[in-house]
Amino acid sequence: MxxxxxxxxxxxxxxxxxxxxxxxxxxxxxxxxxxxxxxxxxxxxxxxxxxxxxxxxxxxxxxxxxxxxxxxxxxxxxxxxxxxxxxxxxxxxxxxxxxxxxxxxxxxxxxxxxxxxxxxxxxxxxxxxxxxxxxxxxxxxxxxxxxxxxxxxxxxxxYNHPGFVRPMADATLAALAELPAPVRDRARLTFTTHSIPVAMADSSGAPDDPARDKPGGAYVAQHLDVARQIAEAVAAATGVADRPWELVYQSRSGAPHIPWLEPDICDHLEAVHQAGAPAVVMVPIGFVSDHMEVRYDLDTEAVAKAAELGLPVARAATVGxxxxxxxxxxxxxxxxxxxxRGRTVERRALGALGPSHDRCATACCPNPRGPRPAAAQL
Structure with missing residues (x-):
């Protein structure tokens, strides 16, 4: 190899x-x-x-x-x-x-x-x-x-390549360090990604994708796998083994009557504050860079909600x-x-799901409005 x-x-x-x-x-x-x-x-x-x-x-x-x-x-x-x-x-x-x-x-x-x-x-x-x-x-x-x-x-x-996961883990540790020392070890990790329609989430991935056997389809399963890896890396680095974490969503843009993935980040902040959370680190694992969905939906709206609640928050950087x-x-x-070229090479991937496929199947992640030609598939 x-x-x-x-x-x-x-x-x-x-x-x-x-x-x-x-x-x-x-x-x-x-x-x-x-x-x-x-x-x-x-x-x-x-x-x-x-x-x-x-x-x-x-x-x-x-x-x-x-x-x-x-x-x-x-x-x-x-x-x-x-x-x-x-x-x-x-x-x-x-x-x-x-x-x-x-x-x-x-x-x-x-x-x-x-x-x-x-x-x-x-x-x-x-x-x-x-x-x-x-x-x-x-x-x-x-x-x-x-x-x-x-x-x-x-x-x-x-999503599960070490070159993506490890920078996100380090960014999470850096964000934790921004919190006041008295709440740092008790802060929750809130992993965020773009909300999508539930039907689209359920149909995500290839028919033979192992993540499709998990609730929510490949989109949710892949995010959960990355979140788990980062949470474990943070636990190992900080010595806090029982820190709570969850995956939440942001940037919903669809019609109100269509079900989208929930909970929304602002609703989540309100819920964990009511439950007694002392602080939250928001970790935008669904985004490669600090673009508008991060700058506005997290740095503006979510931070404003946290300030309204009196809840200390910090936001981890993206890999950029x-x-x-x-x-x-x-x-x-x-x-x-x-x-x-027909060579066998190492395909590095962290977590439980393994490296993704090279070519997408015809039925992979179907267009909700009907079939259309797509490049780079089987």
Whole structure:
């Protein structure tokens, strides 16, 4: 078995695409951005302006694009320092640089076989299959333009890779240290992620995914597995073995009559305060960077709720451009490259669920509005 951590052979890939959600970078971008996000749902502009109010609190600028630029630079630096001669590009689903424009640039630069890292760590329609549908749409558009054919392969989910879990554990310890000493050892750990419709959560993952045998489907099971690992690492580091922890949700955006994953972070803070919790550390394991869902839903709304309750809180940082995460991306690229060449390599993963699959099954994380073409599947 070869070790992808020491290899520099990236064949058959000749480029890496960092694929993300995107966000507005000026007040006038907010409503057009939200129109992109909600296209096909018939939501009026007036409602989008209301939904976008948290962007306006930050000058109409989402932090996500700047954080993606930082990650892009960090990946290029890591690759260069480790002798990996592989160009790295960046494209977004909902804002510039748009995915189709980036793929057009990749084709113009002469690259044909592309590894893709989506900045979403977990299984699910919005976090995986929708990105693959976006890729299929963009490739179809390029074909209609007569451009050379590109092949894209999405890298496996990285939620349980050591390069994601260990930085999150360290960030949790750092957040604990911010709390007053008298409550530090009794503080709860509250792991947060984006809420999604219950039906979507139940259908997440591949039909043969071991996580599908657990309540809530792969999306919930994967988050619980990461939370458990971080809680165990914190217990080992602090010597507090019985610290309570739970997984809660944030950033719900759907119609009130459709069931979404609960409890919401603010409802949770109120409940644990009433139960006598002395302090809470919020750990956003569902997010790769401190973008708007973290800055507003946690740092603004949840912190305000905690202040109203008189409940001390701290928030752990996300992995961002942590060197261990950029090293993990390099490892995942080389692991997949070796696999495509028919080599057997170590596939590192922590926890109970093991490494995720390389290619998604056709029935994996189905589109709730009906079947659509998706790239990078069996």
């Amino acid at each position: 070869s070790d992808s951590r020491t290899s520099t052979d990236h064949a058959p890939y000749d480029a890496l695409l960092l694929l993300s959600f995107g966000g507005p970078e000026a007040p006038e971008d907010v409503v057009p951005f939200l129109e992109n996000v909600t296209r096909g749902r018939g939501i009026p502009k007036e409602r989008l302006a209301e939904v976008g109010k948290h962007y306006f609190l930050f000058g109409g600028v989402s932090p996500i694009n700047e954080q993606n630029r930082e990650l892009l630079a960090a990946l290029r630096k890591d690759f260069a320092e480790h002798g990996l001669d592989l160009p790295v590009y960046w494209g977004n689903r909902n804002w510039a640089p748009y995915l189709v424009d980036t793929l057009r640039e990749i084709a113009a630069d002469g690259h044909r076989r592309i590894a893709v890292l989506a900045t979403s760590a977990y299984a699910g329609y919005s976090g995986c299959r929708q990105y693959r549908e976006n890729l299929a749409d963009a490739l179809e558009q390029l074909a209609e333009e007569g451009l050379p054919e590109l092949r894209v392969d999405k890298l496996r989910h990285f 451009a942590d060197p261990r995460f950029t090293a993990a991306v390099r490892e995942l690229v080389l692991e997949r490259a070796a696999t495509e």
